Amino acid sequence: MKKLVKNGVIVTAADTYNGDILIEDGKIAAIGKGLDESSCEIVDANGAYIFPGGIDPHTHLDMPFGGTVTKDDFETGTIAAAFGGTTTIIDFCLTDKGKPLQSAINTWHAKSEGKAAIDYSFHLMIGEMNDQVLEQLPTIIEDEGITSFKVFMAYKDVFQADDATLYQTLIQAKELGALVMVHAENGDVIDYLTKKALEAGSTDPIYHARTRPPEIEGEATGRAACFTGLADSQLYVVHVSCAEAVNQIAQARNRGVNIWGETCPQYLVLDESYLEKPNFEGAKYVWSPPLREKWNQEVLWNALKNGDLQTIGSDQCSFDFNGQKDLGKNDFTKIPNGGPIIEDRMSILFSEGVQKGKITLNQFVDVTSTRTAKLFGLYPKKGTIAVGSDADLLIFDPTVKRKISAETHHMAVDYSAFEGMEITGEPVSVLCRGEFVIKEKQFVGKSGYGEYIKRSKFNERNEAQQSPVKL
Numbered sequence: 485m486k487k488l489v490k491n492g493v494i495v496t497a498a499d500t501y502n503g504d505i506l507i508e509d510g511k512i513a514a515i516g517k518g519l520d521e522s523s524c525e526i527v528d529a530n531g532a533y534i535f536p537g538g539i540d541p542h543t544h545l546d547m548p549f550g551g552t553v554t555k556d557d558f559e560t561g562t563i564a565a566a567f568g569g570t571t572t573i574i575d576f577c578l579t580d581k582g583k584p585l586q587s588a589i590n591t592w593h594a595k596s597e598g599k600a601a602i603d604y605s606f607h608l609m610i611g612e613m614n615d616q617v618l619e620q621l622p623t624i625i626e627d628e629g630i631t632s633f634k635v636f637m638a639y640k641d642v643f644q645a646d647d648a649t650l651y652q653t654l655i656q657a658k659e660l661g662a663l664v665m666v667h668a669e670n671g672d673v674i675d676y677l678t679k680k681a682l683e684a685g686s687t688d689p690i691y692h693a694r695t696r697p698p699e700i701e702g703e704a705t706g707r708a709a710c711f712t713g714l715a716d717s718q719l720y721v722v723h724v725s726c727a728e729a730v731n732q733i734a735q736a737r738n739r740g741v742n743i744w745g746e747t748c749p750q751y752l753v754l755d756e757s758y759l760e761k762p763n764f765e766g767a768k769y770v771w772s773p774p775l776r777e778k779w780n781q782e783v784l785w786n787a788l789k790n791g792d793l794q795t796i797g798s799d800q801c802s803f804d805f806n807g808q809k810d811l812g813k814n815d816f817t818k819i820p821n822g823g824p825i826i827e828d829r830m831s832i833l834f835s836e837g838v839q840k841g842k843i844t845l846n847q848f849v850d851v852t853s854t855r856t857a858k859l860f861g862l863y864p865k866k867g868t869i870a871v872g873s874d875a876d877l878l879i880f881d882p883t884v885k886r887k888i889s890a891e892t893h894h895m896a897v898d899y900s901a902f903e904g905m906e907i908t909g910e911p912v913s914v915l916c917r918g919e920f921v922i923k924e925k926q927f928v929g930k931s932g933y934g935e936y937i938k939r940s941k942f943n944e945r946n947e948a949q950q951s952p953v954k955l
Contacts, residue, residue, distance in 0.1 A: 485525050487918060492529025492879065495845050496536065496869050497854035505534065507875040510917035515871060529879045532912060535849055536868050537571025537876030538830045539856040542722055542746060542797025545575055546595045550820040555802045558599035559931045560896040561826060565602060566921040566929065567894045568827040569911040571876040572603045572866050576634055579609045585620045589628055600934030602916050607632045607665060611645050613652040621660055629938020631662045631861050637704045638669035638772065650708065654717035661941030663859060665720045668704035668729065669696060669773055678817055689766035690759040692816045693774035701773050702728025709736035709743050718742040718942060720859065723799050725751045725773040727783040734792040744859060745793040747784050749832040750825060750901060767809040768899055770819045771801065785842045788851055796833055796851045800826035802897040824897040828888055835907035861939030875918035884910045
């Protein structure tokens with residue numbers, strides 16, 4: 485049945501206006517006023533904003549790490565994402581050295597098939613670069629539509645790739661039409677600092693931050709940017725947490741390097757002091773890069789506003805405090821890295837960003853949806869409200885005040901990273917390809933509704949072909 489979303493304020497990355505949206509066969513069929521209502525289900529969005537569904541470019545669902553597995557899988561994680569206004573996620577396929585890349589992709593298809601409540605796609609980790617890997621990449625891009633590769637510069641002896649692998653990946657990405665993503669921290673120096681801390685008996689969660697100082701993130705970001713310019717390739721830096729990394733990205737963009745940066749809600753509103761909470765509570769906030777000194781938050785907000793950072797990911801990677809995080813009670817290196825963020829990503833950005841005047845409404849849409857769609861080959865199918873686009877819509881009440889709490893969230897994890905935080909704004913209804921997933925704050929979708937999305941190549945994307953400019 486056709487749907488007509490009426491009486492709302494439509495907000496895209498470029499425009500804000502009053503209008504109605506006609507949905508037919510999962511697509512936006514028309515936008516205007518006075519549209520024919522016959523044979524339509526009427527959806528009243530009076531008093532609400534209508535945003536494009538959020539796109540989360542950075543999730544880790546059903547992911548093994550540190551001897552355990554993330555608590556949220558593709559079912560609970562995507563339902564929580566939908567409650568938060570997100571209609572598409574891009575998750576990371578982790579690979580094993582010496583094994584076919586396709587086997588990792590098949591594993592992630594098995595994890596997600598029949599479970600996802602919203603649409604999804606994959607990034608692919610590159611841990612080594614050799615003739616066997618090179619032979620597989622063109623087929624993966626063509627057959628799987630995976631056009632983004634992740635390289636870790638951290639987690640020595642686990643995920644970390646060497647500089648030659650990063651540089652060769654950048655070269656291949658340029659030729660094949662892919663976007664390279666990096667976790668930018670100097671894993672070798674972190675390994676040294678970590679060993680010294682443990683030798684000194686420094687085992688509490690705060691030492692996770694003190695062994696991963698911001699200079700280490702800045703150095704790795706600058707190194708990756710240098711390699712990108714040398715290869716004339718394209719780079720996306722994930723989870724930027726500090727001024728040192730922002731400065732390296734800004735300088736590289738000013739040199740004309742094709743580089744983009746992502747930050748996350750946790751770095752915008754939480755700080756290093758959370759790692760010092762008593763009774764091991766600081767373990768709840770152990771992720772990498774770590775939380776920074778509070779003054780970095782203003783730097784990150786300004787970077788979003790001026791265009792030095794372009795997207796917001798959640799880096800969703802949830803582990804229970806009881807039974808998982810406490811694996812590291814006597815050794816901070818054994819605390820599983822990650823936090824539950826996926827459900828609160830968009831609400832925090834709206835409340836702390838738009839409501840407090842740090843970013844505009846249109847910038848909110850750009851950083852939570854549109855720019856991600858453009859960078860990762862989903863636009864204009866996703867990421868905007870336009871005739872012919874998927875009817876992925878978020879109906880959002882900008883006035884309601886509420887507190888974030890584990891008691892009311894929909895993630896499977898036993899704590900909230902933002903417990904007790906007072907925010908303004910709440911997703912009311914969420915549609916994915918024209919079907920309600922959330923309706924009047926109730927889950928009405930179904931596991932398995934989400935479709936796997938094949939994405940276009942980087943060099944086929946109009947936005948991404950342009951030299952980087954500040955918004």
